Amino acid sequence: MTQGNGSRSTTSYEEVRCMLMRGGTSKGAYFLADELPADPADRDDLLLRVMGSPDPAQIDGLGGAHPLTSKVGVISVSEDPEADVDYLFLQVVVDRPEVSDRQNCGNILAGVGPFAVERGLVTAGDTETTVRIRMVNTAELAVATFPTPGGRVEYTGSAEISGVPGTAAAVEIEFPQGDSPLLPTGNVRDTVAGVEVTCVDNGMPTVLIPATALKVTGYEEPRDLEEDVALADRLHEIRLEAGLLMGLGDVERATVPKLSLLAAPRDGGAVTTRTFIPVRCHTSIGVLGAASVAAGLRLPGNVGEDVARLPATGDRTRVEHPTGFLDVDVSVDPGEGGTPPVARRTAVVRTARKIFDGTVFPRAADSAPTSAQGR
Structure with a gap:
């Protein structure tokens, strides 16, 4: 770099x-x-x-x-x-x-x-x-x-x-x-800067955060979130600490990990997201970021359990974002008996x-x- x-x-x-x-x-x-x-x-x-x-x-x-x-x-x-x-x-x-x-x-x-x-x-x-x-x-x-x-x-x-x-x-x-651990910290939940998060990497190091934990709804327009100085300070604090926990080192000048705020879905999907890259709020969501969100939501005990609405059957997870949604097919083996969880397959359609x-x-x-x- x-x-x-x-x-x-x-x-x-x-x-x-x-x-x-x-x-x-x-x-x-x-x-x-x-x-x-x-x-x-x-x-x-x-x-x-x-x-x-x-x-x-x-x-x-x-x-x-x-x-x-x-x-x-x-x-x-x-x-x-x-x-x-x-x-x-x-x-x-x-x-x-x-x-x-x-x-x-x-x-x-x-x-x-x-x-x-x-x-x-x-x-x-x-x-x-x-x-x-x-x-x-x-x-x-x-x-x-x-x-x-x-x-x-x-x-x-x-x-x-x-x-x-x-x-x-x-x-x-x-x-x-892939070969990278799905849970870089080894935990499905971590407390980072006083907030419970799920750190996941299914192609993109991503920190899942309940929006309400940061005193926002998760439905705000990207520009409004970007202009929230107090939120920006909290996100910066979380990102630096999470970067160290995830083995990324000092991420002060890096663009990872991404931070995704989670809220209940509004349009029939599994979850609503607002993602930061790292300080600008994404007008949609990145492919690999969505893949990481979808995989994280399928891990028992993740921080999005209270807001996510996963489908009863099938691997497709619809991730809502400010301009629509992104469908991700992800098959996750949650692991048991000390075996770490893995994403067996992930697929998307782009243009x-x-x-x-x-x-x-x-x-x-x-x-x-x-x-x-x-x-």
Whole structure:
């Protein structure tokens, strides 16, 4: 992760091939790994200039002035025999000269398979294509299947996802059982900064918190929650302490763990959520964050038991969020006799769309600001 001013790139990279895609409810720039600098510091410096950071408006780059639209996927052929491609996710911080690789992004993941076909890393099938993806950030696997009629990626279709207008082709993503513990602290409940929480990691380190424990309802608009100074202070305190308990170390400048406030469902789902990334309130919810919420709710004794309304049968869990819902199929073995719980299978449906494919011209290295410039 590049922090502070970082090192300035010694390679000019006056232009670089780039594909801008919407993946799920996020938007990001996708690159081939071998078309970016090999040195991580030089790569991150270039990406800051491509996205227009640090600047709260990101006016001089591709970024959209929000963490959900300041994301990058770096793709390459995988050397792992169980994967076709490697996917490195990078979060480009909007208002600071930082690039973080400390988390995955399941939304940007939705575009990885189509991008791999578009760039010739994977040969498309005649009707649909399945791409095995190694998520470099966590060394875990995902399998994406999407339509490719006639050997070309099809982006139009009838699938709808909350938070995205219109319809698009479905991208089915399945996450096999990973090696990371589902309960990073070993407990289904922990007391963190005086609040009972459930710390869970089903692809995304996430802290589940009953909304009422923080004196909010969990139904507020994201902007109203962001403007609550007292809430922000409590969330910051909880996140720092939970990060240590979850084995993440000092998370002061990290984007994980995510914090999800839980409330009773309002629209027939299992639970209502408000998720922080880490200080901005998500207008929906991330794929892997939702997968972690869904898995956590299926663990006996979790902090959401009093508000969640899980279906009587089946593995599907509908996670409500500010702009709709996200359905997650998750099968959890709660463990017994000292055996830790595991998520046997997790799957979601997302959509993705190619917005442009071409050349991006990064801001010149010698004109890059060293800190965010207010407006």
